[in-house]
Amino acid sequence: MPTFKLTLAYDGTTFIGWQRQAAGASIQGLLEEVLEKLDKRPVPVAGAGRTDAGVHALGQVASVTLQRDIDADTLRRALNANLPAEIRVTEVSEAPAGFHARFASTSKVYRYRIWNAEVLDPFERAYVWHVPSPRLDADAMDAAARLLEGTHDFSSFQGTGATTVTAVRTLLSSRVTRAPAPRHGGAGAEPAPLLTYEVHGTGFLKHMVRSIAGTLVEVGRGRRDPQSMIGILAKQSRACAGETAPPAGLFLVRVSYGSPDL
Amino acid sequence: MPTFKLTLAYDGTTFIGWQRQAAGASIQGLLEEVLEKLDKRPVPVAGAGRTDAGVHALGQVASVTLQRDIDADTLRRALNANLPAEIRVTEVSEAPAGFHARFASTSKVYRYRIWNAEVLDPFERAYVWHVPSPRLDADAMDAAARLLEGTHDFSSFQGTGATTVTAVRTLLSSRVTRAPAPRHGGAGAEPAPLLTYEVHGTGFLKHMVRSIAGTLVEVGRGRRDPQSMIGILAKQSRACAGETAPPAGLFLVRVSYGSPDL
Numbered sequence: 236m237p238t239f240k241l242t243l244a245y246d247g248t249t250f251i252g253w254q255r256q257a258a259g260a261s262i263q264g265l266l267e268e269v270l271e272k273l274d275k276r277p278v279p280v281a282g283a284g285r286t287d288a289g290v291h292a293l294g295q296v297a298s299v300t301l302q303r304d305i306d307a308d309t310l311r312r313a314l315n316a317n318l319p320a321e322i323r324v325t326e327v328s329e330a331p332a333g334f335h336a337r338f339a340s341t342s343k344v345y346r347y348r349i350w351n352a353e354v355l356d357p358f359e360r361a362y363v364w365h366v367p368s369p370r371l372d373a374d375a376m377d378a379a380a381r382l383l384e385g386t387h388d389f390s391s392f393q394g395t396g397a398t399t400v401t402a403v404r405t406l407l408s409s410r411v412t413r414a415p416a417p418r419h420g421g422a423g424a425e426p427a428p429l430l431t432y433e434v435h436g437t438g439f440l441k442h443m444v445r446s447i448a449g450t451l452v453e454v455g456r457g458r459r460d461p462q463s464m465i466g467i468l469a470k471q472s473r474a475c476a477g478e479t480a481p482p483a484g485l486f487l488v489r490v491s492y493g494s495p496d497l
Numbered sequence: 498m499p500t501f502k503l504t505l506a507y508d509g510t511t512f513i514g515w516q517r518q519a520a521g522a523s524i525q526g527l528l529e530e531v532l533e534k535l536d537k538r539p540v541p542v543a544g545a546g547r548t549d550a551g552v553h554a555l556g557q558v559a560s561v562t563l564q565r566d567i568d569a570d571t572l573r574r575a576l577n578a579n580l581p582a583e584i585r586v587t588e589v590s591e592a593p594a595g596f597h598a599r600f601a602s603t604s605k606v607y608r609y610r611i612w613n614a615e616v617l618d619p620f621e622r623a624y625v626w627h628v629p630s631p632r633l634d635a636d637a638m639d640a641a642a643r644l645l646e647g648t649h650d651f652s653s654f655q656g657t658g659a660t661t662v663t664a665v666r667t668l669l670s671s672r673v674t675r676a677p678a679p680r681h682g683g684a685g686a687e688p689a690p691l692l693t694y695e696v697h698g699t700g701f702l703k704h705m706v707r708s709i710a711g712t713l714v715e716v717g718r719g720r721r722d723p724q725s726m727i728g729i730l731a732k733q734s735r736a737c738a739g740e741t742a743p744p745a746g747l748f749l750v751r752v753s754y755g756s757p758d759l
Contacts, residue, residue, distance in 0.1 A: 246619045291620075320622045357508045358553075360582045362620070 236300055238334050239310060241266075241280075242326040243295040248361045248483070249321060252288040253295070262286075262322055266297065269317040273310075274301045283336040283490040284343055284439070289482030291362065294325075296490040298336040341493040342407065344435045346486045347448040351413075351455075352428030363429070364448070364484035371455030373430055377411040379454040379461035380432060383447065383468070384409050390471035392450070394442030394479065402471070404443070408435040411451060430455070433488070442479050450477035498562055500596050501572060503528075504588040505557040509744070510623045511583060514550040515557070524548075524584055528559065531579040535572075536563045545598040545752040546605055546701070551744030553624065556587075558752040560598040603755040604669065606697045608748045609710040613675075613717075614690030625691070626710070626746035633717030635692055639673040641716040641723035642694060645709065645730070646671050652733035654712070656704030656741065664733070666705070670697040673713060692717075695750070704741050712739035 243262070251259035255267065263280050270278035283296040301310075311327040318324070350356070350363035351371050383406050390402040413427045432448050450467065453459045459477070467475045505524070513521035517529065525542050532540035545558040563572075573589040580586070612618065612625035613633045645668050652664040675689045694710050712729065715721045721739070729737045 244619050246622075315616065320617065321619050323616050323619050325616055354577065354585050354587055355582065357506050357583050357585050358624070360508075 236302060236332070237304065238298065238300045238330045238332050239307060240326075240328050240330040240334060240336065241297045241299065241311075241314070241324055243292060243297060243322065244325050245292050245295065245322040246361070247286060247289050247291045250288065252290065253282050253284070253286045262292075262295075263297075265318060265322060266299075266314070269314055270299060270301070272317070273305075273313055274303050276302060281336050283340045284487045286485075286487055287442075287482050289361075290485045290487070291483075292487040294489040295487050296336045296340065296492075298330060298334050298339075300332075336490070339492055340490050342435060342437050342491045343439060344433065344488040344491075345439070345444045346488050347432040347434075347444055347480060348484045348486070349430040349432070349448070349452065349480075350428055351430050356428075359429075361483050362486075364452075364481050366452055366455075369456060371430060371452065372457065373411055373413040373455065375457075375461050376430070376432070376451045376455045379451055379459075379464045380409045380411045380434075380447070382461065382464040383434075387468050388471055389440055389443055389468070391467045391473055391476045392443045392446040393440040393473060394446065395473065397441040399440060402440055404436055404438045404440060406434060406436040408433070409447075410434075444485060445480040445482065446473075446476055446478075448480035448484065452480065453477040498564060498594070499566065500560065500562045500592045500594050501569060502588075502590050502592040502596060502598065503559045503561065503573075503576070503586055505554060505559060505584065506587050507554050507557065507584040508623070509548060509551050509553045512550065514552065515544050515546070515548040515554075524554075524557075525559075527580060527584060528561075528576070531576055532561060532563070534579070535567075535575055536565050538564060543598050545602045546749045548747075548749055549704075549744050551623075552747045552749070553745075554749040556751040557749050558598045558602065558754075560592060560596050560601075562594075598752070601754055602752050604697060604699045604753045605701060606695065606750040606753075607701070607706045608750050609694040609696075609706055609742060610746045610748070611692040611694070611710070611714065611742075612690055613692050618690075621691075623745050624748075626714075626743050628714055628717075631718060633692060633714065634719065635673055635675040635717065637719075637723050638692070638694070638713045638717045641713055641721075641726045642671045642673045642696075642709070644723065644726040645696075649730050650733055651702055651705055651730070653729045653735055653738045654705045654708040655702040655735060656708065657735065659703040661702060664702055666698055666700045666702060668696060668698040670695070671709075672696075706747060707742040707744065708735070708738055708740075710742035710746065714742065715739040 255264040266280045307327040314324045348363045350365045355365045386405040414429045517526040528542045569589040576586045610625045612627045617627045648667040676691045
């Protein structure tokens with residue numbers, strides 16, 4: 236009964252999200268289908284983060300326990316041979332019995348990408364939020380983002396329908412940078428059209444990164460002051476924060492585990 | 498009757514190629530449709546390079562002459578508002594009467610991208626040729642590529658059905674590099690999985706870059722010696738060179754014009 240830690244990258248564009256649902260293709264559902272064929276019995280897959288429809292992953296982590304004796308490399312190859320090209324298992328390693336990708340995770344990094352130029356690079360259309368104008372004030376956004384570092388009640392940035400006991404979460408780092416355009420760079424001469432919000436935290440609420448990103452863009456437009464983040468946190472009400480940014484800009488970058496075995 | 502130079506970026510994945518054909522969506526066809534509505538009469542669009550189905554562009558150039566008096570910025574915005582997100586007009590400038598994007602061009606740069614690692618980054622699946630193994634010898638490929646620099650008869654690298662008078666072309670630069678993985682980088686720990694062949698020439702034959710790329714990969718696999726390129730050129734026969742590499746890896750990067758007005 237070996238237990239495995241799977242690291243996954245996926246283009247979330249065409250999926251209903253990580254989580255299996257009654258209808259539609261989910262990443263968890265596709266993994267469970269392939270694993271059921273391999274192990275000749277249902278294999279539940281636990282994911283570290285429940286990415287929504289259209290959200291991408293560079294380093295999602297999942298855990299599975301199989302009946303069958305199989306080595307990590309063979310499992311990785313079998314999964315990649317049977318999954319669509321939009322989902323790749325980049326690493327498989329054996330994990331201690333009882334390892335659970337979500338409960339064992341100690342922190343996660345998410346990245347939210349904003350294309351801030353009139354013409355959207357066609358190669359970026361499914362991987363950014365397009366905010367054509369005005370030119371966003373990245374320094375103000377960064378100042379606002381940094382005010383979220385530390386331990387706070389993030390109720391104001393929590394999507395409706397959440398069922399968590401507490402909205403208190405800890406952000407180790409929360410930063411905005413304006414980066415040069417990536418490789419394809421086909422979108423004209425405008426300098427550095429890409430804004431990136433990167434956040435490292437020990438835990439996240441439903442829609443939390445997208446709600447923060449939506450609020451940061453309002454700061455970048457000059458509609459909110461960076462300092463207003465403090466008041467938004469204090470009010471503990473979703474209505475105080477900005478809109479939920481669209482899913483295409485969001486990437487689950489990395490999941491960390493405290494144990495040196497993982 | 499203003500004449501315009503349009504610079505275009507497009508994701509070629511879902512198109513039948515640049516050129517209008519009886520059936521299917523082409524970049525030229527979509528541009529001509531939008532321009533016909535705008536100018537209330539058929540507007541022929543001339544492209545600098547006829548990219549094939551699945552081939553991408555970062556800097557394709559096209560020329561059009563309109564009846565209607567319109568400024569360059571308004572034209573760019575009107576085109577982008579009516580074209581699918583896969584095609585973006587990144588620049589429009591007024592050009593001298595009679596400007597023809599293909600006949601006036603003095604050189605072009607193409608890039609061919611090869612993903613040389615077992616696991617293909619899901620975000621790269623439509624933008625590379627996946628050669629999972631063996632690890633290609635980039636130095637040998639670069640040595641082979643450089644032997645094509647200069648003026649040669651490229652008949653051995655010309656697709657069938659070509660109708661050009663001469664196969665003599667001049668390559669100003671022809672180089673292979675192994676680059677670090679681009680931004681998404683979700684495909685595991687292997688170092689530098691991306692190989693790039695970049696070629697700058699005053700003219701290209703049908704399938705020329707893809708035929709060269711296919712031959713270079715055979716050099717990279719150790720099946721051909723870099724020096725064999727000289728013999729392939731000399732034989733002037735398509736059968737001597739390697740396979741035509743798949744279209745997804747190819748990008749038309751840039752088109753140059755000698756005139757300072759362009």
